[in-house]
Amino acid sequence: MxxxxxxxxxxxxxxxxxxxxxxxxxxxNKMIRQMKNYGMVGIGMKKGRLTPGRIILLAVDxxxxxxxxxxxxxxSVFARFREIKDIGGTDLRVLKESVKQNLKYNKKGIAKPxxxxxxxxGLEKRLAS
Numbered sequence: 868m869x870x871x872x873x874x875x876x877x878x879x880x881x882x883x884x885x886x887x888x889x890x891x892x893x894x895x896n897k898m899i900r901q902m903k904n905y906g907m908v909g910i911g912m913k914k915g916r917l918t919p920g921r922i923i924l925l926a927v928d929x930x931x932x933x934x935x936x937x938x939x940x941x942x943s944v945f946a947r948f949r950e951i952k953d954i955g956g957t958d959l960r961v962l963k964e965s966v967k968q969n970l971k972y973n974k975k976g977i978a979k980p981x982x983x984x985x986x987x988x989g990l991e992k993r994l995a996s
Contacts, residue, residue, distance in 0.1 A: 887944035895922070898937060898948050902926045905934040909990035911982030915942070923982040924948065927990055931959040959994070963987045 902908045905926035913921045924937040936951035954962070966987065970978045 891944045907990060907993055909986035911985030913980050913982045921982050923986045925986040927959055931994055933957045959987055959990060
């Protein structure tokens with residue numbers, strides 16, 4: 868009787884985790900739709916294995932001025948987007964230079980991926996076309 872209960876509990880936990888993941892993906896898609904109301908949206912991601920993962924959403928107008936930024940950082944499906952303060956009104960080029968100055972490097976001297984930089988570079992490509 869003990870192994871059946873353990874298997875049932877395991878499947879229950881997997882189901883709950885899948886449900887929470889579904890809710891988080893719905894929140895992610897909802898936030899992208901909301902950000903599109905502000906302008907073009909750039910997305911940057913950094914997956915974390917032993918460190919928290921991070922997703923950045925940046926909305927810019929047609930002149931390359933940041934209108935709004937959102938940041939989701941965390942280990943679990945309970946992480947939610949929070950507004951990035953003091954980023955609105957910043958020119959994309961100025962923001963990129965600021966981010967590049969604060970990049971972190973690993974022991975081999977290679978820059979660690981920065982989701983904010985990814986979002987900026989994606990937006991620059993879209994603005995250029």
